Amino acid sequence: MPPTTRYSLAPAFSAQHRPNNHGSCCCGSPVLQHFHERVMAEIARREMLGGSAAVMALFAGVHTPHVVDQPSKSHDGSVLLTNLKLFDGSGGPLRDGVSVKVEDGRVSAILEGNAGAESGDVIDCDGRVLMPGLIDAHWHSTLAAITQMEAMSADIGYIHLVAAKEAERTLMRGVTSVRDVGGPSFALKRAIDEGIVNGPRIFPAGAMISQTSGHGDFRMRHELPRGSTTPLSYTEQQGVAMIADGEDEVLRRTREQLMLGASQIKLIAGGGVASFYDPLDSTQFSERELRAAVEAAGDWGTYVMVHVYTSRGIQRALRAGVRSIEHGQLADEETVRMMAGEDVWWSLQPFLQDEDSNVYPDAARRESQRQVAEGTVRAYEMAQRFNVKTGWGTDILFNPQQTPNQLHHLAKLTRFYDPLTALAMATGRNGELLSLSGPRNPYPGVLGRIAPGALADLLVVDGDPSKNLDFLKDPERNLRMIMKAGRVYKDCLQQ
Numbered sequence: 088m089p090p091t092t093r094y095s096l097a098p099a100f101s102a103q104h105r106p107n108n109h110g111s112c113c114c115g116s117p118v119l120q121h122f123h124e125r126v127m128a129e130i131a132r133r134e135m136l137g138g139s140a141a142v143m144a145l146f147a148g149v150h151t152p153h154v155v156d157q158p159s160k161s162h163d164g165s166v167l168l169t170n171l172k173l174f175d176g177s178g179g180p181l182r183d184g185v186s187v188k189v190e191d192g193r194v195s196a197i198l199e200g201n202a203g204a205e206s207g208d209v210i211d212c213d214g215r216v217l218m219p220g221l222i223d224a225h226w227h228s229t230l231a232a233i234t235q236m237e238a239m240s241a242d243i244g245y246i247h248l249v250a251a252k253e254a255e256r257t258l259m260r261g262v263t264s265v266r267d268v269g270g271p272s273f274a275l276k277r278a279i280d281e282g283i284v285n286g287p288r289i290f291p292a293g294a295m296i297s298q299t300s301g302h303g304d305f306r307m308r309h310e311l312p313r314g315s316t317t318p319l320s321y322t323e324q325q326g327v328a329m330i331a332d333g334e335d336e337v338l339r340r341t342r343e344q345l346m347l348g349a350s351q352i353k354l355i356a357g358g359g360v361a362s363f364y365d366p367l368d369s370t371q372f373s374e375r376e377l378r379a380a381v382e383a384a385g386d387w388g389t390y391v392m393v394h395v396y397t398s399r400g401i402q403r404a405l406r407a408g409v410r411s412i413e414h415g416q417l418a419d420e421e422t423v424r425m426m427a428g429e430d431v432w433w434s435l436q437p438f439l440q441d442e443d444s445n446v447y448p449d450a451a452r453r454e455s456q457r458q459v460a461e462g463t464v465r466a467y468e469m470a471q472r473f474n475v476k477t478g479w480g481t482d483i484l485f486n487p488q489q490t491p492n493q494l495h496h497l498a499k500l501t502r503f504y505d506p507l508t509a510l511a512m513a514t515g516r517n518g519e520l521l522s523l524s525g526p527r528n529p530y531p532g533v534l535g536r537i538a539p540g541a542l543a544d545l546l547v548v549d550g551d552p553s554k555n556l557d558f559l560k561d562p563e564r565n566l567r568m569i570m571k572a573g574r575v576y577k578d579c580l581q582q
Contacts (some may be wrong), residue, residue, distance in 0.1 A: 165189060169212065175515075194537055215567060221263065225413060233485065235305075259577060265288070266292075288530050296340045296344075297329070302358055354380055378424075379407040390524070393413060414436065417462045434520070436479075436481060444498060567580050
């Protein structure tokens with residue numbers, strides 16, 4: 088019988104794991120630090136001698152160096168998590184007296200007691216809570232950690248490098264999956280899937296599709312008018328957004344995103360708070376244009392989601408067959424009843440004009456922000472009263488100062504829901520929302536749940552989610568283990 092071994096992997100190259108005053112850092116290996124110093128010195132040398140091309144040549148064909156301990160594995164390749172309290176993602180109460188077995192990147196069994204702990208790899212959770220990895224259903228992987236001006240003007244290589252670093256930080260906050268709702272995230276998704284960089288699973292929408300003058304039209308006034316031979320704007324060239332007017336153009340842009348690998352399609356159906364041009368109450372895209380995208384996505388087995396706030400815009404989107412309403416805080420009761428009747432998802436964000444909000448210098452946008460904040464309170468009340476399927480997301484966009492506070496947006500949901508229901512929204516419920524992609528789902532399998540056959544995205548936390556979600560406000564301290572697809576990216580259980 089093979090001896091019991093502890094499954095442990097020191098996290099590589101993570102800013103979340105630099106030494107800190109919390110005592111939760113679990114790397115800082117001298118070998119890793121030496122490697123980092125050598126790489127940075129070589130980058131500086133090459134930049135001086137040959138510019139950026141010489142720097143990029145340094146990484147051509149390079150694989151991650153073996154500078155960290157690899158996880159120990161038992162003969163059957165399984166790992167058993169024991170001595171835990173289980174939150175399975177359903178919203179039900181915590182369970183005691185069970186263990187969770189993981190094999191080949193999936194949960195293979197939930198066992199009574201410590202059955203199977205006598206052999207193989209064992210993770211002792213020391214009485215802590217085991218829960219599914221978190222899912223942010225409204226995230227901008229390549230746009231969250233840069234400013235809007237950088238998105239419109241910076242070298243695209245810089246934008247992608249920042250996005251890769253932010254993807255690693257996102258994973259180290261315990262967010263193991265995101266639904267990307269607009270931006271050039273296809274390359275980042277591929278790099279994560281291939282193990283080149285660390286990050287969450289990405290369900291990409293590609294470029295957000297907007298009408299002229301819509302919320303996704305980032306052009307300056309001097310770039311108008313647009314002629315038949317006018318080149319695409321910079322943000323269009325880089326895949327941040329695409330402008331489409333008329334059914335034919337909407338069809339083309341939708342099909343382009345599907346060709347690139349979109350798991351769902353994002354359209355802009357109304358104004359926004361941050362907009363320079365389009366007012367919050369504006370309705371965008373005709374019903375025929377929206378339906379063109381819905382039909383094109385449906386032909387590929389997936390769906391359309393829309394950015395929209397107002398009742399008029401939501402109702403138009405529902406008539407066109409849209410399956411997910413993003414935001415919608417200005418919906419009236421009639422519209423919410425329609426959403427429930429059509430069985431669509433309401434992807435809400437707790438926009439409350441608080442310390443986590445964007446700061447706007449002008450009175451007009453602050454007033455729009457106030458309206459949305461007031462509507463947020465009504466929206467959560469109506470979503471529950473009419474039993475609308477509700478997802479959780481953050482929509483942190485062009486705001487690098489706020490990305491570390493991603494989980495604040497989940498903790499504050501306890502204003503509207505009991506803690507376990509709120510946590511289920513960010514795990515099991517969001518997993519159901521992601522499954523709308525059908526055959527375009529890039530990660531077939533159950534996400535957001537701990538059940539036999541589910542993908543093994545797991546967190547071990549210090550905190551009691553049956554009482555509150557405050558522990559999420561400090562993920563560096565309170566997330567003791569982070570696992571994605573059966574691989575451990577952070578293990579501080581013995582500290």
